[in-house]
Amino acid sequence: MLGRVRVAEKEIGGGKARALLVALLMEANRMTSVDRLVDALWEDEPPASAVANVRTHVCTLRRLVGDTGTLVSHPGGYELVVPEGTCDATAFSARADAGRAALADGRAEQACGLLQGALALWGADRAAVGVPRGGWLAARLGYLDEERRRAVEDFAEASLRVGEPRAALRDLAALLAVDPLRTRSWALRMRAHHRLGEQGGVKEAMREAAGLFRAQLGAPVDTSLVRLHDDLCRSGS
Known part of the structure; x- marks a missing residue:
């Protein structure tokens, strides 16, 4: 579900059926109540036929x-039993966590491999493309999207540590295009330009960040970003 929702490369027709599958995957290997599934699919205004519709989508x-x-029926709910390694979201989380741990331990080269492998599982920059985000499902998918963005930043950090600033810049550009208020991403971008000897790139990144923060938040960028910019400019002069 890291992109379009599929089962063994087969597309699933119907937004509610896709949403039901995603909800069951989010709660994989444990029973999810029918009420909780109805909330994920319809949130505040379920139709009178909601429970019957859930049964139809389950079939x-x-x-x-x-x-x-295996999709198991329980009294009052359903459980999707998923073998280990079957769900891309679970595999992503495991690889991203391992990569983050390697980065924290100073094993940057290993972190690069793990994080690159984690990000390669994504087919888009948003989980469950085309699935209506209602109820608790919206928060869970939003968290998964944020974990992907964190992994992009972690990979950029690892790339800088192993001397690959171009790789860091490539992924950061794509991330900042859709989420331009990420202080860490701007800091990593400035550091990558500095590593490449591109002082103009450092200054331009700061100008862009300052303009976007003013335009979208009506506030200046974080002071840590200003300090980093000044330090990089001094060390590059």
């Missing part, structure tokens, strides 16, 4: 899941 998903998992 559809059972046929699609096939050998990749």
